[in-house]
Amino acid sequence: MDAHDDVRTAPRALATEAVHAGRDDLARQGLHAPPIDLSTTYPSYDSRGEAARIDAFAATGAEPDGPPVYGRLGNPTVARFETALARLEGTEAAVAFASGMAALSAVLLVRGSMGLRHVVAVRPLYGCSDHLLTAGLLGSEVTWTDPAGVADALRPDTGLVLVESPANPTLAEVDLRAVAHACGSVPLLVDNTFATPVLQRPAEQGARLVLHSATKYLGGHGDVLAGVVACDEEFAGRLRQVRFATGGVLHPLAGYLLLRGLSTLPVRVRAASATAAELARRLTADPRVARVHYPRIGGAMVAFEVHGDPHEVIAGVRLITPAVSLGSVDTLIQHPASISHRIVDAEDRRGAGVGDRLLRMSVGLEDVDDLWSDLDQALKRCETGAGNGATGHRAPAPAH
């Protein structure tokens, strides 16, 4: 170990890790920006050596030593993002995928391939995660319960317990330490997409697996689709093997953009959270709003229920972008019952607290007063339509 390595292993604060993790080797190489390695294959005159590396990978799923072999086995640019995210979540490793859903699928395949196909899950979850489990698309079988019911729902073939906190879209919070305790030896997966490691590090509270739709805050600019699982090295090996066999890899350009996104993650999340908390306060005081959901741990997501027609708010925003997804630098608003959670059966959706008048807003980095005046004028439209009901007749949006 040389002097450089000593420095690298010293504990560092999250804000420091965000801009340095995954980049520790660059200065010694005379580089500042990380290189993007777009190779799908890697020439080698040593096929004996390659055979040994493939054998080692098949045995443990450990990142192959020496030069890379093929893009589906691993990519150096993507590996930088994985290293950085693991550092931020405080785990040994992280494994990146083409999307959040590809990441969740890989986790289910790892456990299912071990004969542990039963999943215990707490609603609400992101709509497509709910759908993947409810439909049993990957051969899993789900038991839905509340956090207090987790221990009783476990079976000998339970391979996974799955929770989101704060949950999409109601921002309901789960006591992660208590649920981790209830899981015993069954791995707890926490979807940490909404909180990000800036606000919450589930691994410190007993979660074995921390999942992100990196499409959201980690990328942060609405231009990358990606997923990642932060976990211990043993589970990471299995995830890499599934990724190799099923092919849900992340593109190296996406890996580069995610690494760049991480460097501003702490400032973005803190700034947007401060604005979101203020908007939540103003919405709470507004008579046109029936209920506001804002988590105790804070964050940049606000959900609220209107007395009038929520479709009118969506049709009425001008500065705020009416779009699904979240975690971008600009503010987005959507109607979960119509979009993000449309694929969930209406009864299940309402049972999980996702009402027909609920709107979900992802607060960005705009000025708080500009956001408020846009919300205020959109709420005025909804006020005019009050009493029509969430599914009532609505006028077409004016041209803009």
Ligand SMILES: *Cc1c(COP(=O)(O)O)cnc(C)c1O
């Ligand atoms: C968006 C989202 C997902 C799915 O991620 P994709 O990148 O869209 O595949 C999973 N969980 C949560 C909480 C999400 O918001």
